Amino acid sequence: DAGVIQSPRHEVTEMGQEVTLRCKPISGHNSLFWYRQTMMRGLELLIYFNNNVPIDDSGMPEDRFSAKMPNASFSTLKIQPSEPRDSAVYFCASSLAARFGVRRDSGNTIYFGEGSWLTVV
Amino acid sequence: KQEVTQIPAALSVPEGENLVLNCSFTDSAIYNLQWFRQDPGKGLTSLLLIQSSQREQTSGRLNASLDKSSGRSTLYIAASQPGDSATYLCAVKNTGFQKLVFGTGTRLLVSP
Numbered sequence: 482d483a484g485v486i487q488s489p490r491h492e493v494t495e496m497g498q499e500v501t502l503r504c505k506p507i508s509g510h511n512s513l514f515w516y517r518q519t520m521m522r523g524l525e526l527l528i529y530f531n532n533n534v535p536i537d538d539s540g541m542p543e544d545r546f547s548a549k550m551p552n553a554s555f556s557t558l559k560i561q562p563s564e565p566r567d568s569a570v571y572f573c574a575s576s577l578a579a580r581f582g583v584r585r586d587s588g589n590t591i592y593f594g595e596g597s598w599l600t601v602v
Numbered sequence: 603k604q605e606v607t608q609i610p611a612a613l614s615v616p617e618g619e620n621l622v623l624n625c626s627f628t629d630s631a632i633y634n635l636q637w638f639r640q641d642p643g644k645g646l647t648s649l650l651l652i653q654s655s656q657r658e659q660t661s662g663r664l665n666a667s668l669d670k671s672s673g674r675s676t677l678y679i680a681a682s683q684p685g686d687s688a689t690y691l692c693a694v695k696n697t698g699f700q701k702l703v704f705g706t707g708t709r710l711l712v713s714p
Contacts, residue, residue: 524693537700
């Protein structure tokens with residue numbers, strides 16, 4: 482299996498520009514997570530999807546951030562307009578959650594992509 | 603609100619030593635706990651997952667224990683090697699939630 486695939490790996494953009502990060506989860510996984518990692522705050526969950534439906538977006542910083550999952554094999558995280566404080570590593574992760582309800586837990590392992598390193602100048 | 607703390611923040615040991623990394627959490631109503639490894643510039647790799655009903659899990663030279671009642675987990679690395687140098691993070695999943703809450707990690711350096 483190719484694992485969780487993220488693109489771009491690195492992006493440098495100017496303040497005010499739109500940034501789109503992309504993720505392809507592991508085939509067959511039904512839960513997808515977007516995390517942000519910074520030195521100051523560590524790893525923070527931004528949003529997660531279960532069966533392509535956003536379940537919890539309470540970690541999304543503000544309206545400039547949006548995430549979509551149009552199908553089981555693709556998700557995007559968009560920042561518009563970007564600001565220097567958005568500079569971070571953005572990780573996508575996927576897992577196979579229990580199928581008996583989107584709120585129920587699964588003990589299954591979560592697999593991370595290699596991250597998208599974003600710098601906003 | 604679940605909070606996860608890892609001590610020490612950084613650890614430097616000579617090759618061959620056995621070592622223990624600590625993780626503590628404030629809410630004992632967890633579903634499971636995972637230990638991850640992160641290499642510089644890379645994503646996270648899951649090392650061990652312990653369900654709330656389990657006391658420990660082992661994989662090779664790694665052993666993770668869980669004491670829910672005291673809100674603690676330890677990751678034991680036997681006979682450390684330079685290739686073990688990385689940041690180790692623990693993360694807990696609370697019952698009823700999908701999200702993982704991460705600790706800030708322990709940065710390990712094993713010198714030859």
